[in-house]
Amino acid sequence: MPFGSWLIRWISRPFRGCLGESRRKGLNIENILRDNDRVMFVENGHGRKGILIFRQKVTKSGTGLIYAGVSFVDQLPVVFKVVKKKYRNLLLKEYMIMRSVWHRNVLPVWEIDFSIKGDLVIMRMDGAYYRDLYSYISAMKGYVTRALLDKWMKELVSGMCHVHSKGYVHGDLNYKNVLLTKDLSIRVADFGSADKKSKFKLTRYDPQFLPPELNPWRLEPIPYEYDPRLIDIWGVGVVLFFALTKHHPFTEIITMSSTDIHGNCPGETLIYEDDRKRCSPSYAKVVGKLMDYNAARRPKLNYIIEQNYFNETQT
């Protein structure tokens, strides 16, 4: 039984038992509900009551569950992030940040609701048809096409540049937090680790996406003078690297050997000739610059967007 609460057990009963005939007709709910759907009665924190329709569990998230459902009003597919009350403030913060960084490549979030009993908090957001970039790439045969790589590069850099322009740092940018719509467009999601640049602390992150200069600071607060946007910039580079090669950088001895005697590894040397053949010269250049081992040389995303090579691609 999901969530393990009495409320869920209660709403799991067939909906027909919950409402009278006339009310059911008025809501036209039978046209919306399928056999295994579950409904939850919620309140939005300002007294407005509503019904959420849960259709299928997508996955377990770090703090709760991700559920696919439909919107009661227009019957469009939506996705819910459901957490227990103790994570309420975290989810509210994530919601507020996602509303502040509204952009075509950032996942739209629509509402926060509270279960009537008050033990669950739910964020309603757009559904991403292909889930995340990792799931999509792991399931596909062969490699991503050059045109699609260029499209992803433009979208991911634009989306994250916008986040930075609003003064926020994502802090956990990895391939599972980059979602894909039905037309394979990018939507950056999971702002659960995000914060204002000035307040940012390293909390939850995937170590495979942590820039090398932060390795010594995993257990301690990052130095005051460190610009945390560099974490996202490196993360964008690693996500794009993975999209091209289907593996992580620095996983092979031969890749590590491209690090010079000072410990610097110019990102450009990470991409092999075979990989370069499958992407545009612009793509290889952008990935190389974002994944510069030397943080001082790693450019800001707005700088990348202004460069000719970024704008040379067809998409």
Ligand SMILES: Nc1ncnc2c1ncn2[C@@H]1O[C@H](COP(=O)(O)OP(=O)(O)OP(=O)(O)O)[C@@H](O)[C@H]1O
């Ligand atoms: N709107 C959505 N549409 C489709 N899939 C989604 C959506 N939101 C989340 N997911 C899927 O659920 C996963 C976990 O979501 P999210 O990253 O927001 O949760 P989290 O609490 O941060 O969990 P985690 O610790 O696993 O990152 C995503 O990687 C993605 O596969």
Ligand SMILES: [Mg+2]
């Ligand atoms: Mg996540």
